[in-house]
Amino acid sequence: MDSGTSSISWRRAPAAEEDPPETPRDALTATPWLRAVPGPVLDGLAAHAVLHRLPAGSIVFEQAETPAFAQFLIGGSVELLAVRGRNEAFVELIRPFDLLLPAAVLNCQPYLLRARVLSDATLLLVQADTFREAVTTDHAFCLAVLSCQAAQFRRRVKQVKNLGLRSAEERVGCYLVRLAEDVPPGQPVRLPMEKRLIASELGMTRETFSRSLNGMARHGIRIEGDLVTLEHPTTARTRFALDPLIDGAEEFHPLQAKGT
Numbered sequence: 001m002d003s004g005t006s007s008i009s010w011r012r013a014p015a016a017e018e019d020p021p022e023t024p025r026d027a028l029t030a031t032p033w034l035r036a037v038p039g040p041v042l043d044g045l046a047a048h049a050v051l052h053r054l055p056a057g058s059i060v061f062e063q064a065e066t067p068a069f070a071q072f073l074i075g076g077s078v079e080l081l082a083v084r085g086r087n088e089a090f091v092e093l094i095r096p097f098d099l100l101l102p103a104a105v106l107n108c109q110p111y112l113l114r115a116r117v118l119s120d121a122t123l124l125l126v127q128a129d130t131f132r133e134a135v136t137t138d139h140a141f142c143l144a145v146l147s148c149q150a151a152q153f154r155r156r157v158k159q160v161k162n163l164g165l166r167s168a169e170e171r172v173g174c175y176l177v178r179l180a181e182d183v184p185p186g187q188p189v190r191l192p193m194e195k196r197l198i199a200s201e202l203g204m205t206r207e208t209f210s211r212s213l214n215g216m217a218r219h220g221i222r223i224e225g226d227l228v229t230l231e232h233p234t235t236a237r238t239r240f241a242l243d244p245l246i247d248g249a250e251e252f253h254p255l256q257a258k259g260t
Contacts, residue, residue: 021124
């Protein structure tokens with residue numbers, strides 16, 4: 001099949017910026033979970049912020065580095081990596097609109113992971129002191145940041161459950177079924193990132209991931225390169241039943257202060 005055909009779904013691929021923000025204030029306005037934050041607070045953050053565009057492969061920050069900025073991912077994608085010597089282990093792929101490891105910023109502690117740009121990224125860098133001051137002085141902004149951290153925590157718990165409760169084959173199968181869940185039967189969907197990164201995210205070696213992919217045909221899932229097709233959706237979804245408490249998308253749900 002021609003990999004350029006329009007019938008292929010690009011679901012979950014890192015999003016390109018269709019209308020990138022031109023100013024820090026624009027970037028804050030574009031961040032959905034900040035909509036309840038008063039304009040003057042966003043103005044104050046923007047006054048101590050800068051937009052930073054980085055090409056794929058750029059290091060955003062290193063493990064053990066103490067943050068000077070709170071970093072909002074506005075466009076592109078960033079991979080978080082655990083590092084020991086020359087070895088790296090993929091932890092998570094961050095997409096817009098999210099904060100990069102905000103706990104380190106809030107606690108003035110070193111980053112526990114390295115951040116590297118996967119697809120050309122736009123970041124909003126807000127001075128760490130300004131960010132912390134806004135958290136401590138504005139209730140709406142504090143609630144927004146809290147919702148961001150809550151969503152991040154729930155994503156991590158789901159990942160731990162996925163790793164602990166499912167076999168390698170089940171993790172791969174559920175990943176593929178979830179990837180194609182909104183695609184019409186028989187229509188291919190493209191893997192959203194390199195296979196080595198997916199393997200790391202699913203807690204296995206590239207070789208184990210490849211073996212699992214090779215065995216998907218008997219469960220109704222066809223793999224051709226980086227294209228995935230549910231040829232027999234009922235068979236696939238029966239064998240790899242999705243659990244909303246593991247596989248469900250984790251959206252931001254900002255708390256609203258009483259009286260607002």
